[in-house]
Amino acid sequence: MTPTPMIELSHVSRLFDNAVAVDDISLQINSGELCVIVGTSGCGKSTTLRLLNKLISCSSGNIRIDGEDIAGLDAKLLRRRMGYAIQNTGLFPHWSVERNIGVVPTLLGWSPEKIKARVHELLELLSLPYAEFAHKFPSQLSGGQAQRVGVARALAGDPDILLMDEPFGALDPITRDSLQNELLRIQSQINKTIVFVTHDIDEALKLATRIVVMDKGRIVQHDTPANLLDRPVNEFVQSLLGQNERGLKRASLEPVKTHMQALSGDLPEHSVNVDDTLRQAMSLMYWHRTDILCVRDAENHAVGLLPMRALLDSPTA
Numbered sequence: 001m002t003p004t005p006m007i008e009l010s011h012v013s014r015l016f017d018n019a020v021a022v023d024d025i026s027l028q029i030n031s032g033e034l035c036v037i038v039g040t041s042g043c044g045k046s047t048t049l050r051l052l053n054k055l056i057s058c059s060s061g062n063i064r065i066d067g068e069d070i071a072g073l074d075a076k077l078l079r080r081r082m083g084y085a086i087q088n089t090g091l092f093p094h095w096s097v098e099r100n101i102g103v104v105p106t107l108l109g110w111s112p113e114k115i116k117a118r119v120h121e122l123l124e125l126l127s128l129p130y131a132e133f134a135h136k137f138p139s140q141l142s143g144g145q146a147q148r149v150g151v152a153r154a155l156a157g158d159p160d161i162l163l164m165d166e167p168f169g170a171l172d173p174i175t176r177d178s179l180q181n182e183l184l185r186i187q188s189q190i191n192k193t194i195v196f197v198t199h200d201i202d203e204a205l206k207l208a209t210r211i212v213v214m215d216k217g218r219i220v221q222h223d224t225p226a227n228l229l230d231r232p233v234n235e236f237v238q239s240l241l242g243q244n245e246r247g248l249k250r251a252s253l254e255p256v257k258t259h260m261q262a263l264s265g266d267l268p269e270h271s272v273n274v275d276d277t278l279r280q281a282m283s284l285m286y287w288h289r290t291d292i293l294c295v296r297d298a299e300n301h302a303v304g305l306l307p308m309r310a311l312l313d314s315p316t317a
């Protein structure tokens with residue numbers, strides 16, 4: 001049985017002053033997916049996202065959310081069913097973190113006790129202890145903390161859908177990396193349908209269940225990260241992926257686990273974690289000038305061997 005898509009765009013276009021920003025796109029996103037829209041600046045990513053929550057309207061075509069055509073839905077009510085997190089967070093500067101996160105629940109008419117409990121839960125989910133952060137103001141937060149609050153606010157009304165427009169774009173690489181990991185962890189717990197926009201292909205490859213590549217308002221390819229790397233449909237997608245880096249990006253999608261061999265003989269001197277990627281294993285081999293690693297689990301027990309040769313084998317699972 002094919003699942004009913006949570007989000008379905010059918011021949012959607014949007015013009016601005018006769019210029020086409022989004023050009024006849026059709027797309028289905030299933031419930032629980034983390035769909036990443038990637039492409040160069042000006043290709044229509046943000047416009048696509050804004051069409052979904054009716055911040056702007058379609059010039060033609062239609063959009064269904066959970067089976068319902070949004071043309072007939074009230075924009076404000078629709079927006080309360082979808083979280084929206086953007087690059088510069090859009091937090092109200094004179095409101096505390098708690099009040100900022102409570103915006104949508106307040107609009108939804110929740111009781112003060114229920115709102116407080118929800119804020120508490122979300123701050124903990126985003127690794128911001130309530131006692132420390134609830135009463136701070138946005139100016140008292142670091143960039144990464146403010147972005148976490150922005151994500152908490154987007155999740156506050158418990159929407160089925162979360163729209164994220166370059167939410168980590170302004171952060172330094174280390175903070176960005178940790179927020180990406182947080183998002184993956186949170187998604188494994190809450191299982192929303194997420195549409196995430198970025199111009200960073202590495203961010204897309206790391207986060208996405210499926211990636212939508214856009215160019216000049218059109219969808220060029222819609223595929224899993226692995227398929228995109230294995231079978232880019234044209235030169236544009238190839239160049240976006242970076243010709244010389246393709247092998248390493250592909251190796252980052254492959255876990256050590258599916259390539260390791262059974263233990264035998266002496267344990268190699270250097271180790272890799274079973275949940276690391278082949279890219280990390282290759283880096284360790286190069287660094288230690290060795291062609292074999294011991295694979296260890298989270299408790300540091302040896303669970304297998306990874307000879308360099310095994311990197312070239314097809315995955316075993």
Ligand SMILES: Nc1ncnc2c1ncn2[C@@H]1O[C@H](COP(=O)(O)OP(=O)(O)O)[C@@H](O)[C@H]1O
Nearest residue numbers: 016020021039040041042043044045046047048
């Ligand atoms: N409100 C607007 N008015 C006029 N043109 C716009 C508006 N929003 C976007 N555009 C144009 O539409 C195109 C796509 O923009 P956008 O969706 O913001 O791109 P991206 O998010 O991929 O960088 C660009 O050429 C942009 O200038």
Ligand SMILES: [Mg+2]
Nearest residue numbers: 045046047165
């Ligand atoms: Mg944009």
